[in-house]
Amino acid sequence: MTSAVLTEQTGTVRRLRLNRPESRNSINPDLIRALDGAVADAMHDPDTEAVVISGNGPSFCAGADLRHLLELARTGGDPLAFLGLVSECFTRLETAPKPVIAAVHGHVVAGGLELALACDAVVAREGTVIGDGHIRNGLLPGAGSSVRLPRKVGEPLARRLMLTGELLPAEQFVPSGFVQAVTGAEEFEATVTSVARSFTQLPPGHARLKQLLADPNVPEALLRELDVFAEHWREQDIAAKLTRFFDQRAVR
Template sequence: MEQLGAIRRLVLNRPSRRNALNAALVDSLTAALTDAEDDPATRAVLITGAGPSFCAGADLRHLLEFSVAGESPVPFLRTVSNLTRRIERSPLPIVAVLHGHAVAGGLEIALACDVVLAEAGTLIGDGHIRNQLVPGAGSAVRMRRKFGDPLGRWLGLTGELLPAERFVRTGWLHEVVESGRGSDAGLRVAETLAAAGNSAQATFKLLLADLDEIPTVEAGLKLELDQFDRHWSAHDIPTELRRFLSRRTTG
């Protein structure tokens, strides 16, 4: 964890295991996100990975430990799923920078972020079925929405990993940058988001998350207007509008 001005950088730090997810790492990332949200000086979050990869997914050895103990891995996977939902609904904009590999749980974390960058050549995919696994933290839910049905379905049903460049045309990747330049590029993007940060940005992000679950345009439009009303009532928006108009008049 590192504070860079208004940006809180969170680093997945199990490099010897390609940052594979275990309970300690998931709990640590969840707590770090809460800490960032509670810090009024933090306006955006940047998630990166230490070592050769962003995240190779759940630690398979960790999953086997549950079997040896006669337990189900589902409660652990629920914490990963809850983490992705926390990222998706956090009031802070969250940027992920991928490198090396972003597979299975690593992809699921990235899919929940607001903006995603990747270093050239990063291999990205769902990969679960390669190990006779089914997703448990959102890739089946989010891949088709983020990538489009054909590519999302292909990645899920083949387990294939594709280079980052393949995802640029989907619009999901904000940018593919030169190898080794990901953190700098991600920080630049996070700073742009932080500079735009205010209560309206946080409300807009929550609205987008809610709209993904709204089945009809009519219901979505009603929710949008309801959010406008709540935000207008909770904040002194007229003063902000007068300030903006005054700057235009005197500028």
């Protein structure tokens, strides 16, 4: 069985590559558990100083696996336990003691955006589009967009992205600092490596600095996000909305 997350070590940099390319690395329980475990392993490895998260296939990550959500909706369940795992994983990533860089391409949408928001730096390949996107499928964020997006890009742009579901070119996120660099395909890997190495070979202190950077209000806000998601899920016919999404995609 192929792992949902592939691991590669180059010097002191650990590369974690999301490996569900057939679904644009959409997040399901297997992937989030594999990512959580791989991040924990990297943080406990004394020879790893920085972590890079990227994705195989055409996209970095297109969000939650909507087929998984549809199956839960059709059977009368809800995804709260699953989203809790995702939210907790991303919080551990954000507060991890070593720097984490997201190397993104293709689509960085919904849960994919939430994953990138939990990282310390983002490098994008030309042609990448980024957005929250939840509202397009009648959903709300459940893994940090409503909490981290305004902090990373500013409230006006965060409101636009969340309330419209619009996807924007990665270049538009450079002025805010959320995306550190956008490069062509030929320079992308070299740029990712350069950014990752800029966090290495430094005196000890990353863990303490990330403690200082942590916002004490985030845990409560993330729980509120999940509560609002639960209310929305109960009030809406999510199964019908997701079925319509797959039906529309099938006829394209």
